[in-house]
Amino acid sequence: xxxxxxxxxxxxxxxxxxxxxxxxxxxxxxxxxxxxxxxxxxxxxxxxxxxxxxxxxxxxxxxxxxxxxxxxxxxxxxxxxxxxxxxxxxxxxxxxxxxxxxxxxxxxxxxxxxxxxxxxxxxxxxxxxxxxxxxxxxxxxxxx
Amino acid sequence: xxxxxxxxxxxxxxxxxxxxxxxxxxxxxxxxxxxxxxxxxxxxxxxxxxxxxxxxxxxxxxxxxxxxxxxxxxxxxxxxxxxxxxxxxxxxxxxxxxxxxxxxxxx
Numbered sequence: 001x002x003x004x005x006x007x008x009x010x011x012x013x014x015x016x017x018x019x020x021x022x023x024x025x026x027x028x029x030x031x032x033x034x035x036x037x038x039x040x041x042x043x044x045x046x047x048x049x050x051x052x053x054x055x056x057x058x059x060x061x062x063x064x065x066x067x068x069x070x071x072x073x074x075x076x077x078x079x080x081x082x083x084x085x086x087x088x089x090x091x092x093x094x095x096x097x098x099x100x101x102x103x104x105x106x107x108x109x110x111x112x113x114x115x116x117x118x119x120x121x122x123x124x125x126x127x128x129x130x131x132x133x134x135x136x137x138x139x140x141x142x143x144x
Numbered sequence: 145x146x147x148x149x150x151x152x153x154x155x156x157x158x159x160x161x162x163x164x165x166x167x168x169x170x171x172x173x174x175x176x177x178x179x180x181x182x183x184x185x186x187x188x189x190x191x192x193x194x195x196x197x198x199x200x201x202x203x204x205x206x207x208x209x210x211x212x213x214x215x216x217x218x219x220x221x222x223x224x225x226x227x228x229x230x231x232x233x234x235x236x237x238x239x240x241x242x243x244x245x246x247x248x249x250x251x
Contacts, residue, residue: 001196005188007211007218008172012188014214032188039189 002040009033151236155203157182158194159233162204162223170222171195195223203229 009032016025151159161177162169175191178184198204209220225233 001192003218004171004221005192007215007220008170008175008188010216010218011214012172012176035187036189039187039193 005036005040009036150239151203151232154186154190154194155198156233156236157184158191158198159203159225159229162195162229163225163233167222167224169224170220174223198229199223201228202226203232 013025013029016028157178158174161174165173165177171188171191175186175188178186199206203226204223205226207222211217211219
């Protein structure tokens, strides 16, 4: 649906330029993009990366627990790169199975957030909101 | 559509707009048609969400066109009212007429 909405807004932006001038049309366009975001990013789209990343995150925590029980490996942390690589691979697989670029981008952002913080919930929330928002604003800026 | 299931107000407006626009009914045109005729400033997202719901109910069908430059290289999705959709429009109109009959509306 995102493509159709953006296509329609782009077409109407052209009409608005003729009717109201370029500046007013740009303001109109950006406002419309913001208003259309809830329709473009369905809640399920936001949940999908969580569904991909969460099992891998739990698996990573499980490995840490197992490591802590082996005397020679106690105190060793698994490299965050493993977690990132796992989630990025799973995201790519999900994107291939159901071509949603947003899922891959969000899951990657999720993985990065998890790797840079021991308390990732804030980063996850920021990433899940910021990534799609930035993508749409960038696209709208390019058009305007 | 099961008997007795009426259209919502916005669904009704959208169906009428699609009918008016004939072969040129897609999100932006539908939105502008409603805006010009009713003065309602609806969002394109709301229009598409309703069109998708109507499609699920079998009241409209959608066709996809090739991407064009005036749409920034994006495809267009045009909608058409089905026989079931026409039936729903007629039923809603009859219900409205029947409910309004004999009433005096004061300004």
